[in-house]
Amino acid sequence: MGNPKGEEQRRVLLLCGDYMEDYEAMVPFQALQAFGVSVDAVSPGKKAGDICATAITIKVESTDRVKLCLSCSFIYFVSPYSCFNVCVWFGFLYGRTYLFGLQAYTESRGHNFTLNATFDEIEFDEYDGLLIPGGRSPEHLAMNASVVELVRKFSDSRKPIAAICHGQLVLAAAGAVKGRKCTAFPTVKPGLVAAGAHWVEPDTLSVGVVDDNIVTGVTYYGNPEFIRLFLKALGGNISGSGRRVLIICGDYVEDYEVTVPYQTLKVLGCHVDVVCPKKKAGDTCPTAIRDLEGAQTCSETQGQNFVLTADFESVDASSYDALVLPGGKDPEVLSLNEDVIVLAKQFMEARKPIASICHGLEILVAAGVLQGKKFTGYPGIKAHVVVSGGTFAEANPIDRCVTDVNLVTAAAWHGQPELLI
Structure with missing residues (x-):
């Protein structure tokens, strides 16, 4: 991306927590740095060098279910129902998120994410934007008064804020989505609507939505578009290389x-x-x-x-x-x-x-x-x-x-x- 001519390097704050979604933290963290943006990853109650556990979540489409069934074809040909039970059992045994048309999903432990800055030392004025990954961490971050106050400062200042998947729960807690168009993982819809947001129904898991300084995404499947929109909000110019x-x-x-x-x-x-x-x-x-x-x-x-x-x-x-x-x-x-x-x-x-x-x-x-x-x-x-x-x-x-x-x-x-x- 580079930085606009004559301007200093952009700085972004990545708001982390235990069991944030693995890809929704690391991909933006490394991609933004690759494009010349300095990123400080912080978490309440933790210091630079501390670890945040991440979670991996996997959406398995119907075609993947067939492949899994074929991998245990003996059971499949005996009974498709038995095969379904076995596949689900293995999904839970290894902690993977297999949807198979079920109402919810599970997860497993991802990488260890090493923080590179200390939450209590944050100086709001030093940052140009805020990014909030999804996963389970936003549920707890949304109840942290220091986090909510920090997000309000970014919102009031109209600095770019990007939230993906469940990260929008933190924006809702800070009152940052009222009157704004936004999207998220579908199960977050009731909370956002209750907070006054104008819900944009995602037709795929890769949708990104922009409303003024707020950038929202549905899942890590849409990371490329989500990150591109956030970089644009930061003032960056990305020209398709065509390579x-x-x-x-x-x-x-x-x-x-x-x-x-x-x-x-x-x-x-x-x-x-x-x-x-x-x-x-x-x-x-x-x-x-x-x-x-x-x-x-x-x-x-x-x-x-x-x-x-x-x-x-x-x-x-x-x-x-x-x-x-x-x-x-x-x-x-x-x-x-x-x-x-x-x-x-x-x-x-x-x-x-x-x-x-x-x-x-x-x-x-x-x-x-x-x-x-x-x-x-x-x-x-x-x-x-x-x-x-x-x-x-x-x-x-x-x-x-x-x-x-x-x-x-x-x-x-x-x-x-x-x-x-």
Whole structure:
């Protein structure tokens, strides 16, 4: 985005709480930074360096139910009703949000979100905008007097405020939606209407609505449009790049490392295709949530199901301007796929930009394209990649990024704002 000529860098306050929705916090947090906006993430009663737990929520469409049923086809053919019970049972067993036409949903633990500022030290005048993620945290933030007073200050000053999903509950508590058009997750409608809002019924989960300084969104599915509208409210100018970007992933790709680049590049106006060998558009790849929690290596739990946007077999490297290789568990399998290796070589030979995150380097090692290059990656793969003939830059700090001509590498998802600049 950059900042309007002659003006200082924009500063945004991200209002967090425990069990805020994972994507609705991290994607805006990293995307805004990638576009040159400084973001301070705070939570009442917590300090810089403290953690907010996040929650992942998954909406499974009817087609996904069929796929799940096919995965346990023995039970399905015995009894579709039994299969439904089993699928729902597994959904609750693993804490995933499976709707299947049910009246409500459940959730599971997401990443640990590290705050970078202290709530009690906030100086309202230092910020140009406010962003409130959804999840369950807004229910509690809306009852916090300090939070409500802070939101009122932003509202009274007409500074841009963006709220998504359930975040609008905080706006309602502060009296900021009276007489305003806004949308939200459908179950928030009664509270907003009671607060005097003019409800805009969302026809999809990606809808964004603007009324003066208030930007509202329905769910993280609409993050690209939601973030684009907020950046515009901040005075930024985003021109669609028209670039075509390819992301290659596989089962148990790192959750943030596929979703943040995908949605951030969409904000910019790029056409982004996400593909996986032996899968087609509409198929899903399960993701992995990886966090550094003090152990010798990262912890891992299952994350969202990422929906692929294109068929792998139809990919032609010549039709894309850049390649992104996320990390996770999948690169070690993808590095054995000859078609993936050929694609990586084609991008490198054409000197097109290649971005590798974390374990994504394993694909480039297998492609033999790192000779003489300088790069970084997750510390645990150093021994694997140094044999490639390149120079490994230590992943210290963990958000380190390294650029060598057309190759941009990040040690982990923590460095994605710099990677995506």
